[in-house]
Structure formats: C-alpha cells, structure tokens
Amino acid sequence: MKRSLAFGFLGVALAATALPALAQRGPGSIPMRIFEQADANHDGRVAEPEAMDFLAARFTEADANHDGAMTPEELGNFLRAQMASYRPGTDSGRERRQPPPEAQRRMEERQARFFRIADADRDGRITMDELRPMAAALFRAADANGDNVLEPGELRGHRGPRGEHRGPARGDTRPL
Template sequence: MTHDRKTTLTALAVALGLGASAMPALAQPVPPPPGPGPAQAIPMGPGAERMLQEADANRDGRVTEAEAWDALAARFAAADADKDGGLTWEEFRAYAFSAGPARRVDPARMQRFEERAQAMFRAVDADRDGRVTTTELRPFAEAMFRSRDVNGDTALSREELRPQRVRPAPGPSRVQAPRAE
C-alpha cells in the first residue's frame, strides 16, 4: 500500500471513528515496551505525520478544522471512482488498498480491521443507501477532530495526533490486595 493510500485510509478511518493509528498498527508490529521506567507515549506513526504535513496548508505545524476537512474532502473525491458524490465500500476499499508494494500482514488481523471498518462505514451511512457522502461524513470528521483537540485551540498539533494510548510502565501491579482483619 502506498503512503498516499495508507494516509487516505488512515484519514477516513479517523473520520469513521477507528482512530489515527489503525493502519500503522496493521502495517508494522508495535515494539515491546522498554525496560523499567515510567509509562511512555507511543510515537506518531508515519501515516499520521504525513497526514499532518499534507493537511497543514499554511505550514504552521498545526492543522485547523478547515484544513483537515479540505484534505479529507480531497481524498474523498479521489476515492470516489465514479464521481457520483458518494463513496461505496468497494470504492473505499479499492482506493485504500490499491497499488503499492504488498505487505505481509496477518490475515486474521486484516480481516478484523476490515470488519471494524465496514461496521463504521455502515454507521456513517446515515440514510443506509450503501454510499457515504461528504454530508454524512462531515459530522463524524468534526467529532473526531474535536476529540483529538485536547487543548481546545481549534487546531491539531503533532502531539494531539499521537495515539491516545500509553504503555503501562513495567513492574509490579499497583493494585493492593484488601487487608484481612
């Protein structure tokens, strides 16, 4: 899968509620946590970094909601093979997975991802006609944008595009057993 196609899938996956790290996680294994120490944030993957660079129209290192929507709308238009203003699952999948070098991905993992992506695709398809339009996509994209805008400044930074999960620090559990009396 090319970086552009992977970025498109990531952008649409984010808009569909799958999270910014869905495809990078499929493309490469997450390295094991380092030795003893504090919890460590997972770095932003190359797909999210590229998405930030492509969407950042004024090159200020931040992506506004308008910039994010413009970038997503352009990708949507490119994926709309028949140019009818709606994206079918087949168009989405064909665009996202076409061209580029084949990667070795666990087939079971890929199937689970596709099942989740199809479920989210159906959820965004508000009128249940088998096509997602930009009118249907926009509320989801805006909600995802707002959920990532942690500091509420109406723009996303590199830090806000990083996955929101944190690896726990290795070591003993912090849960204490109840005391016997």
C-alpha cells in the same frame, strides 16, 4: 471513537477521518505522513478547515465513479491502494509484504463498521454531507486544548522531539 479519527479522516481512511488516532509512531510513520499532508500551510498544525479540505480531497479520490457518493467497495479499494502506497517498495531494499490475513480481516471489519456508522441514511453509500458532521465531531474530540487546531502533541500516542510520551487526548482514559 477518537482512536478511529485517522481512519475517520479516511486519511487513510480518507484516513482522515483517520488523524489523531493514526499518529501513534512519530516522525516518518504513516500517521504522521498523513498529518503532514493534511497540514496544507505547513505550520505543523492542522486547523479544522485544513482537515475538512483534506477529507474532501481524499473523498473525491475514493469516489471512483465520481457520483458524489462512496460505496463500501470504493472505500475498500481506496484504502488498500493508500496502504500499499505507504509500504516500502522494492527500491527501498525491503520486500513489500502483504499484512497477515488476521490483520487484513480486522482492517476489513473496522472499515465495515466505519461505513455503517457514517452511512446515516442507510442507503449503502456515504456522501460528504454524511461524513462531514462525523469528521467534525471527531476533530473536536481530538482537540485536547479546544483551540480548533490539532498539533502532534494532541495526537494519541505521539512522542515529542525528545521521545517523551504525549499521552492520549483529553478524556481518553483507555490504556495506550
């Protein structure tokens, strides 16, 4: 569950449901850029209200027809657009490549699984009312010290300023 908090914040997944689990690579990585975007007051920490505001903004972006609910197609289109925007462009001197087919298949499976979990009333659409409790629970699970704020050091796999490993959040015994 904690591993999907980044896509949990749909932060990418509106990726926020997507924050701690996404922050696996350190400064400049896609997950850390999402963390920085969610950090509205730029204090290097993401409080729960900031995370929820970030989630609501991404949800609004993903809801292409603006009906207050997101379908699997809207979610898929949004996530593909977000991922494409994070890949280096041709102006960076690197060729923009698509993920390998197997990686795309796994991403689509995770997206479908997330959607089934979030769609509490099973109507084939996700609303913010359905998403908010799940995102709040994931946020609290990732908040290792219980201070209602996420810091980069609480994010799974984050490396500190000197490259030291900061380990998984409280209670996560899975291998890194």
